[in-house]
Every structure is written in structure tokens, then in C-alpha cells.
Amino acid sequence: MAVMGIDLSASSKRGSAFALLDDKAGLIDCSQFFEPDELGGLLEKHKPELVAIDAPLSLPLGLDCLEESHPCSPTQSYKGRSAEQDLARIGIGCFFTTKRSIIKGVIYRGQDISQRLSIQGYRVIEVYPYATKVILFGKKMPSKVTSRGLAYLKERVSTIVTGVEGYMDHLTHDGCDAILAAYTAWLHGNDQTDALGIPEEGHIIVPKVSDRAT
Numbered sequence: 001m002a003v004m005g006i007d008l009s010a011s012s013k014r015g016s017a018f019a020l021l022d023d024k025a026g027l028i029d030c031s032q033f034f035e036p037d038e039l040g041g042l043l044e045k046h047k048p049e050l051v052a053i054d055a056p057l058s059l060p061l062g063l064d065c066l067e068e069s070h071p072c073s074p075t076q077s078y079k080g081r082s083a084e085q086d087l088a089r090i091g092i093g094c095f096f097t098t099k100r101s102i103i104k105g106v107i108y109r110g111q112d113i114s115q116r117l118s119i120q121g122y123r124v125i126e127v128y129p130y131a132t133k134v135i136l137f138g139k140k141m142p143s144k145v146t147s148r149g150l151a152y153l154k155e156r157v158s159t160i161v162t163g164v165e166g167y168m169d170h171l172t173h174d175g176c177d178a179i180l181a182a183y184t185a186w187l188h189g190n191d192q193t194d195a196l197g198i199p200e201e202g203h204i205i206v207p208k209v210s211d212r213a214t
């Protein structure tokens with residue numbers, strides 16, 4: 001059975017990178033899609049048992065939207081979601097999901113796509129490839145915007161997933177994140193992950209933190 005990872009962009013005008021892994025963590029496909037229909041075709045073809053999406057898929061308890069003009073407000077005392085607080089506690093920075101978020105487009109799109117997929121019967125998890133990277137590879141990594149950063153990431157990714165060689169020349173940072181998302185799904189299927197946050201608010205799935213230094 002395959003697993004899929006998606007590095008979601010804020011709109012269908014920009015492509016979203018995806019990666020598909022087989023049950024041995026071998027790369028089956030890594031490319032991008034634009035419209036939901038294209039994603040539908042990929043799901044139809046590969047029927048992944050788990051789809052991991054790199055985007056916030058839930059809102060803090062009490063919020064039903066992120067519009068500042070709407071009266072809904074968080075019912076918890078912490079900022080953002082509990083899973084985001086858990087990330088902060090293990091020293092991994094992220095955007096907190098609030099009405100002032102600068103990534104509202106991705107959040108709304110992530111919720112929309114995850115709801116569609118759930119209705120179609122797919123199991124969807126939220127992942128955060130930056131956390132996956134830090135937990136698996138350590139905090140010291142060259143900046144993602146440099147060519148050295150991309151070279152480093154490609155090299156590291158090819159140590160955890162097989163079959164990356166054929167994609168090396170065209171692999172972008174987003175593609176690497178999609179592979180990391182898919183790999184986190186694969187780890188989840190093999191019982192090697194932790195679920196951050198609380199179920200009623202939504203989990204972020206990361207590789208097991210306990211026995212690794214972060």
C-alpha cells in the first residue's frame with residue numbers, strides 16, 4: 001500500500017508538490033499538481049492508505065474561521081493550537097494558527113482538501129516537514145534558500161527513502177518537503193511517530209521524539 005505526502009501551496013495557481021512512497025519507503029512518484037481534479041486522479045490511481053499534508057488542518061478550539069470581523073474566539077488560554085505549543089516546547093518553531101496568521105490561504109486550502117479527502121474515505125494526517133527534518137537530522141542545517149541547503153536536504157532525504165536518484169536533477173525544496181511528509185506518513189503506518197497536541201483540536205504527526213535529541 002502506498003502513502004502520499006503533499007506540500008500544499010496557498011492556491012491552485014501555484015503547484016503543490018507531492019510524493020508517493022510504497023510500503024518499503026521507496027519513492028514511486030514525485031511531482032506537482034495544481035487543481036483538486038489532478039489530485040483526485042492521483043488518489044484514484046495510487047489509492048494511498050494515508051495522506052500526509054503539510055498545512056494546518058484544524059483551528060484552535062473555539063474558532064470556526066480566521067476572520068477578524070467574525071466574533072468566534074479561542075476558548076483556550078494558549079496561543080494557537082496545542083500541537084503548536086508542543087512543538088515550541090521541544091524547540092521547534094512554527095507559525096501559530098491565529099486570526100492574525102500570515103498563512104491563512106494555506107490553512108483554508110488545507111482544511112478544504114482534508115475535508116474533501118476524508119469524505120472520499122482517505123485517512124489524512126497533518127505533518128510538518130520542518131519538524132520531521134529537525135527530529136531526524138538535527139537542528140544544524142544550511143539555510144533552505146541557499147543551493148547548499150537544497151543539496152544538503154536532497155542528500156539527507158536520499159538516506160531515508162530509496163529511489164530518489166532518478167528525481168535528483170529536478171528535485172526542489174518543495175519536492176523534498178513532500179517526500180518528508182510522505183516519509184512521516186510511512187513512519188506513522190509503522191508505529192514510529194508521536195502525535196502532538198490534543199485530539200479534539202487536531203494532531204500534528206512527527207517522528208518519535210522520545211529517543212532522539214532535538
Ligand SMILES: [Zn+2]
Nearest residue numbers: 064065070072
Ligand atoms: Zn468565525
